[in-house]
Amino acid sequence: MIPDRIIEQGTLTSNGSRSSVEVRIPWYRALPGSCIAGATLSIDGIPADPGSVRWGMNGKEFTFDELRDNTDEWWFPLDSAVLSGDVPAAADGSEHTVDVDLTLYIPYIVISENEVLHIEEHDTKTMKAVNA
Amino acid sequence: MTETLGTPIQGVTLYSFTRASHQREYDLEALIRKVAADGYGPGLEIIGFSSFRGFPAIDDSFAGWFKDLVAEVGLTQTSLAVNADIGIHRDRLLDQDELIEYMRLQIEAAAKLGFPIARVQISLTPDSMEQLAPIAEKNDVTLALEVHADQYASHPRILALRDRYEKVGSPRLAFTADWGATVTGFAPSLLEAYRRRGASEDLLAQVVDLWNGYYAEGPPANQQVHGQRFGSFIGLAARNGRPELGIDFAINGTGLFGPARVEDWLEIMPWVRHVHGKFFGIDENHEEPSVPVRDLVKLLVENGYSGAISSEYEGWHWNHWQSPFDIIRDEQAVQRSAASNAGSRMITDNAEAKRVLAAHLAAPVPHLN
Numbered sequence: 001m002i003p004d005r006i007i008e009q010g011t012l013t014s015n016g017s018r019s020s021v022e023v024r025i026p027w028y029r030a031l032p033g034s035c036i037a038g039a040t041l042s043i044d045g046i047p048a049d050p051g052s053v054r055w056g057m058n059g060k061e062f063t064f065d066e067l068r069d070n071t072d073e074w075w076f077p078l079d080s081a082v083l084s085g086d087v088p089a090a091a092d093g094s095e096h097t098v099d100v101d102l103t104l105y106i107p108y109i110v111i112s113e114n115e116v117l118h119i120e121e122h123d124t125k126t127m128k129a130v131n132a
Numbered sequence: 133m134t135e136t137l138g139t140p141i142q143g144v145t146l147y148s149f150t151r152a153s154h155q156r157e158y159d160l161e162a163l164i165r166k167v168a169a170d171g172y173g174p175g176l177e178i179i180g181f182s183s184f185r186g187f188p189a190i191d192d193s194f195a196g197w198f199k200d201l202v203a204e205v206g207l208t209q210t211s212l213a214v215n216a217d218i219g220i221h222r223d224r225l226l227d228q229d230e231l232i233e234y235m236r237l238q239i240e241a242a243a244k245l246g247f248p249i250a251r252v253q254i255s256l257t258p259d260s261m262e263q264l265a266p267i268a269e270k271n272d273v274t275l276a277l278e279v280h281a282d283q284y285a286s287h288p289r290i291l292a293l294r295d296r297y298e299k300v301g302s303p304r305l306a307f308t309a310d311w312g313a314t315v316t317g318f319a320p321s322l323l324e325a326y327r328r329r330g331a332s333e334d335l336l337a338q339v340v341d342l343w344n345g346y347y348a349e350g351p352p353a354n355q356q357v358h359g360q361r362f363g364s365f366i367g368l369a370a371r372n373g374r375p376e377l378g379i380d381f382a383i384n385g386t387g388l389f390g391p392a393r394v395e396d397w398l399e400i401m402p403w404v405r406h407v408h409g410k411f412f413g414i415d416e417n418h419e420e421p422s423v424p425v426r427d428l429v430k431l432l433v434e435n436g437y438s439g440a441i442s443s444e445y446e447g448w449h450w451n452h453w454q455s456p457f458d459i460i461r462d463e464q465a466v467q468r469s470a471a472s473n474a475g476s477r478m479i480t481d482n483a484e485a486k487r488v489l490a491a492h493l494a495a496p497v498p499h500l501n
Contacts, residue, residue, distance in 0.1 A: 001449060002154060028150045029181040029215070034222055071220055076185050077154055107217035110255050116219030 002026045006123035007100050008080055012043075012089055015132040018052070019043055020084035021098055025075050026121045027106070033062065033070030035105040037118060041085045042099040048085025056082030089129040099124045137476040138437035140429065141485045142467065143175015143210055145408070146183060148445035148460055153183075161201060168205035172460060174482040175440035175489075176202065177251075179213040180238060188214075188241040199246045208485040210440040211276065211308070211406050212247035214238035216255045231260060236267050243271040248493055249406050251308050252277050254289065258296035261305055268304035274493055276308040276406040281390025282358050284313040284351045285399040294400050295500075303497050306405035309397055312446070313351075313390035317422035318343040321413035322384060325450035326377065335372045339381055342368055347391040362386050388412075388446060394427045401435050402498030409441040413451065414462040425463065429470035429478075439492045440485075441467060441478075 003026045011022035021041065025031065036055065041048045055062045058073050061082075067073075075081055089096050102121050109117040144167055152158050158166060160183050167173055180187040184194075202209055216235065218226050226234060235252065242250040250273050256264070261277065268275045279290055290307075297305040323336050342364060352358040362382045369378030397404065409428075415421045432441070445460050464478075471478045479485050 002151065005154065024154070028147060028154070029179055030185075030187070032220060034220060037222065068222060074186075077182055078156060078159075078185075105219065105222055107219040108215045108253055108255060110218055110225070114225060116225075 003121040007125040012129045013132045014089035019089040022080040033067035037103040040101045048087035052086035091129040141440040144172040145177035145442040151448045173207045174485040175210040176207040177211040177442040188237040206482045211249040212242040213251040265302040276306045278308040280310040284392035308406040310408040312410035315389040319412035351392040407441045408444040412447045426470040430474040433474040
C-alpha cells in the first residue's frame with residue numbers, strides 16, 4: 001500500500017467556497033467505482049459537508065452513492081481522481097493542511113462468507129491553494 | 133527427486149516495481165525496456181489490472197504493439213496475473229456463472245496478449261477450476277492458481293484443488309508456488325520500517341518472538357488457527373501501547389510471512405507450472421535474510437522444475453529507502469548461485485527460455501502416485 005501518495009502535492013484548487021484536490025490510488029491495481037466506498041476532504045481541520053463531496057474520475061463526476069453499483073468506470077493506478085467538496089481554501093499564498101480519508105474495497109480478498117477486505121487509508125499534506 | 137535436474141527460467145514481475153511505476157517514473161514501455169536492458173529477464177510477468185488500461189478489454193492494435201515491444205527487447209512472456217474479483221459488487225459476491233464469465237474474459241485477454249500462463253487466485257474453488265479448464269484449453273492458457281500465505285501446499289484447500297486437477301486431467305490446470313508460503317523469519321526490512329515509525333526494540337523483539345513461535349508450530353491447520361494468530365498480533369500491539377500497528381503486524385505476520393517448510397511444496401510439485409520468487413529484502417551480505425531462496429531454488433532444480441521464477445519483490449510496501457532495482461538484481465544473483473550450487477543453472481538466454489518454457493508447459497499431465 002502506498003498511503004503517502006494519496007494526496008498529490010500542489011493540486012489544491014478553490015473557488016473560495018468549494019475546493020478540490022487530486023488523489024492517487026494507494027493500491028497497485030485498478031479498482032472499479034463499486035470498490036471506492038467513500039472519501040472525506042478536510043482543509044485546515046474543517047471537513048467538507050459529506051453531502052457536497054464528489055468524486056471525479058475518467059472525466060466524469062460521481063457521488064459515492066452513484067459509484068456503489070458502477071463496475072464500468074475504473075480507477076487506473078496511473079490516473080489522478082479529483083476529490084471536491086464545499087470547504088474553503090483561500091488562494092492567498094498561505095499554506096493549508098489537507099486531509100483525505102479513503103475507503104476502498106479489495107474485491108478479490110474474501111474475508112468471510114459474504115464479505116471482502118476493505119482498507120481505510122489516510123493522508124495529510126500541506127500546500128498552497130490556487131484559484132479554480 | 134527426479135533424475136533430470138531442472139533449469140528454471142530467470143524472470144521478474146513488474147509488480148516488483150510498483151513504487152516506480154505508480155510514481156510515474158517509468159511507464160509500461162519504459163519499464164519493459166529497463167527490465168530487458170538491465171537483465172532482470174528473460175521471463176516477464178505482468179498484472180493485467182495494474183498495467184493494461186481498460187483490462188480485460190484489449191484491442192488488437194494494443195496487443196500487437198505490446199507483443200512487438202516484448203519481441204524487440206528480447207523478453208519471454210510468462211504469466212499474466214489475473215484476479216478473481218468475486219466481491220466486485222459491494223453488496224454480494226459474484227454467482228458462479230458471473231465468476232466464470234469474469235475469468236473467461238481475462239483468460240482470453242492473456243491469450244490475446246501472448247501470455248501462456250494466467251495466474252489465478254485462491255477464491256476459485258475446485259468446481260470453478262474444473263469449469264474453467266475447457267476455456268483454458270481452448271485458449272491454450274495454463275491456469276496457475278497461486279498458493280500464497282496464509283495458504284500452503286499441504287493446506288486442505290490446496291490439496292482439494294490438487295485432487296480435483298488429478299481427476300479432471302487437464303494439462304491446463306496448475307499451481308503457482310509463491311515463496312511467501314515458506315518463509316523462515318519476520319522480514320528485517322519490515323522491522324526497520326516499524327523502527328522508523330517509532331516502534332521500540334522491545335516491541336519488535338516481541339513481534340519476532342511471536343512469529344518465531346508460529347514458525348516452530350508450523351503453518352495454521354485451519355482458518356480458525358489463522359484467525360487466532362491474526363488476532364494475537366493485534367493484541368500484542370495493543371498491549372504495548374501501539375494499537376495502530378496491530379493490523380499491519382497481523383496482515384504481514386500471517387499473510388506475507390507464511391511459516392510452512394520448503395519441503396511442503398512437494399505435495400503439489402508436479403502441478404507447479406509457475407513460481408513467484410516472493411522476497412522482502414537483501415541484507416549486507418547480499419542474501420535474502422528471511423526467505424530461504426537457496427533452499428527453494430535447490431528444491432525446484434532437484435525436482436526437475438524448468439518453468440519461470442518471477443522475482444516478486446514485496447518489500448516496496450514499506451521500504452522507501454532502498455532502490456528496488458538494486459535489491460532485485462541481488463536476489464536474482466542469489467537464485468543463479470543456488471541453481472549453480474545444485475548442479476544446474478538458471479536460464480537467462482531469451483531464445484533458450486522460450487524453448488524451455490514451451491516444453492515445460494507441454495509436459496504430461498501429472499498423476500498422484
